[in-house]
Amino acid sequence: MESVILHCDLNNFYASVECLYNPSIRDLPVAVCGDPDLRHGIILAKNYIAKRCGVITGEVIWQAKQKCPGLKVVKPNYPLYIRFSKQAREIYSRYTNHIEAFGIDECWLDVSGSTRLFGEGEKIADKIRQTIRDELGITASIGVSFNKIFAKLGSDLKKPDATTVITRGNYKQLVWGLPVDELLYVGRSTRRKLYRVGIYTIEDLATASVKFLHKLLGKWGDTLWTFANGYDTSPVMPMEFENTIKGIGNSMTTARDLLNDEDVKLTMYVLSESVAERLRSHNFKGRTVQIYIKDNELASIERQSKLDQYSCTSSDIALKAMEIFRRNWDWAKPVRSLGVRVTDLVTADTCTQLSLFDDYNRSIKKELLEASIDDIRRRFGHYAVLRALFLKDRALNANPVEDNVIHPVSYFR
Amino acid sequence: MKKVFVDVMARHTRDGSIEPVSFVWEDGASYEIDKVIERKKAASLKAGGQGIRYTCRVRGKNVYLFLEDNKWFMEGKQ
Numbered sequence: 143m144e145s146v147i148l149h150c151d152l153n154n155f156y157a158s159v160e161c162l163y164n165p166s167i168r169d170l171p172v173a174v175c176g177d178p179d180l181r182h183g184i185i186l187a188k189n190y191i192a193k194r195c196g197v198i199t200g201e202v203i204w205q206a207k208q209k210c211p212g213l214k215v216v217k218p219n220y221p222l223y224i225r226f227s228k229q230a231r232e233i234y235s236r237y238t239n240h241i242e243a244f245g246i247d248e249c250w251l252d253v254s255g256s257t258r259l260f261g262e263g264e265k266i267a268d269k270i271r272q273t274i275r276d277e278l279g280i281t282a283s284i285g286v287s288f289n290k291i292f293a294k295l296g297s298d299l300k301k302p303d304a305t306t307v308i309t310r311g312n313y314k315q316l317v318w319g320l321p322v323d324e325l326l327y328v329g330r331s332t333r334r335k336l337y338r339v340g341i342y343t344i345e346d347l348a349t350a351s352v353k354f355l356h357k358l359l360g361k362w363g364d365t366l367w368t369f370a371n372g373y374d375t376s377p378v379m380p381m382e383f384e385n386t387i388k389g390i391g392n393s394m395t396t397a398r399d400l401l402n403d404e405d406v407k408l409t410m411y412v413l414s415e416s417v418a419e420r421l422r423s424h425n426f427k428g429r430t431v432q433i434y435i436k437d438n439e440l441a442s443i444e445r446q447s448k449l450d451q452y453s454c455t456s457s458d459i460a461l462k463a464m465e466i467f468r469r470n471w472d473w474a475k476p477v478r479s480l481g482v483r484v485t486d487l488v489t490a491d492t493c494t495q496l497s498l499f500d501d502y503n504r505s506i507k508k509e510l511l512e513a514s515i516d517d518i519r520r521r522f523g524h525y526a527v528l529r530a531l532f533l534k535d536r537a538l539n540a541n542p543v544e545d546n547v548i549h550p551v552s553y554f555r
Numbered sequence: 556m557k558k559v560f561v562d563v564m565a566r567h568t569r570d571g572s573i574e575p576v577s578f579v580w581e582d583g584a585s586y587e588i589d590k591v592i593e594r595k596k597a598a599s600l601k602a603g604g605q606g607i608r609y610t611c612r613v614r615g616k617n618v619y620l621f622l623e624d625n626k627w628f629m630e631g632k633q
Contacts, residue, residue: 165556165603226605229596279598279605 146263148251149285149293153302155247156187158280172214242379252378267305291369318345344370391483392416392542399476413482414460416542426487427452431462434481445470452494455508558602559631602630
């Protein structure tokens with residue numbers, strides 16, 4: 143039986159919710175932006191009026207205001223967006239339990255099993271759009287197709303509040319003429335490589351030889367060729383499916399540029415504490431520490447190194463992170479953002495190889511100490527106990543565990 | 556149209572549903588709800604909000620009463 147897959151995309155999600163809640167700005171150009179004081183001052187979402195002025199997601203506020211002087215800038219209200227996102231998923235769940243979220247505002251639905259009950263894919267899509275409009279007061283664009291990739295392309299074709307059906311009969315007309323970077327996972331650098339060999343459209347990609355693409359892009363070549371031809375068969379995961387966690391990390395654009403090892407050390411400890419706390423809450427220990435450094439001109443590097451032992455304590459992670467940092471950064475430029483990630487995870491009760499020369503009582507003590515700190519913070523708030531180091535510069539001290547509520551997701555799981 | 560938050564007297568029934576009985580409008584006047592005609596999730600584009608919308612019969616007129624999280628609001632004239 144042919145799969146019937148829907149991709150629902152809530153139009154201009156953050157901006158639509160803000161406009162719903164504030165009717166007085168509904169007819170003005172509106173953009174939802176991060177906090178400029180924390181240097182998060184970029185456009186996160188905009189409404190259609192702002193879009194028509196040329197405002198694009200990701201640009202900084204002053205650039206957007208140059209293009210659109212009357213631009214109404216509003217702060218994001220994440221708890222509200224999460225409430226709407228949950229309610230949208232509840233609407234989807236009236237039609238199927240195969241709902242896979244792709245970010246806060248996008249979902250794939252596999253309705254193959256429900257077409258006898260509710261009618262064909264297009265009919266279900268129209269019903270969902272109508273319900274979202276009535277119950278949530280915002281709009282959605284829905285792509286209907288026989289695989290996830292084309293469904294996603296479909297939801298981008300007609301906006302706002304529209305259904306696009308891509309079938310085996312019409313995909314060549316609808317999809318193949320599109321620029322190649324409309325395809326999922328063709329970003330700036332892949333596009334550059336493809337342009338260099340004369341591949342401009344999805345059709346060019348689909349009709350190129352797989353061997354050639356493999357040579358050009360490695361295994362991504364095969365994947366993209368499969369995407370372009372509509373051969374992707376990846377399933378829509380059921381709602382209750384929990385991803386296997388492969389790594390836990392946090393990153394942060396700091397309130398000011400970091401200028402020396404001391405600044406970096408402070409930030410590394412903030413990040414490591416958050417990572418360690420999350421490792422412990424999932425009952426994990428990890429062995430590989432990866433760091434990510436972005437300079438003030440937005441060039442970034444990633445480096446990694448192994449710990450001697452599996453660990454879930456912030457001091458081990460932070461010390462290793464600093465060691466990697468010192469080895470790899472020559473301070474030619476100040477640092478704008480930093481990230482710490484721990485991978486190579488095992489559950490905390492797994493037996494691991496010990497070393498003859500280390501004192502394990504110490505690491506057990508450290509674990510107990512950090513577990514008590516978690517407990518204190520759970521009861522009295524994050525800032526109830528702090529490292530003395532954090533008092534040096536309060537501006538750099540933040541709480542990524544609570545501040546980061548929306549996480550990026552990957553298509554490949 | 557403006558969003559008017561109102562005090563509501565409601566009956567919380569044994570099966571978990573909530574039925575509004577009366578509300579106090581912003582001028583202080585109290586209004587009995589004669590009948591709840593419809594109860595559904597809906598957005599209020601006029602007042603700017605979203606929640607469970609109760610269509611209520613009050614003094615011969617149909618009015619909307621919204622329950623958003625745990626606050627009640629109505630659509631005011633301006």
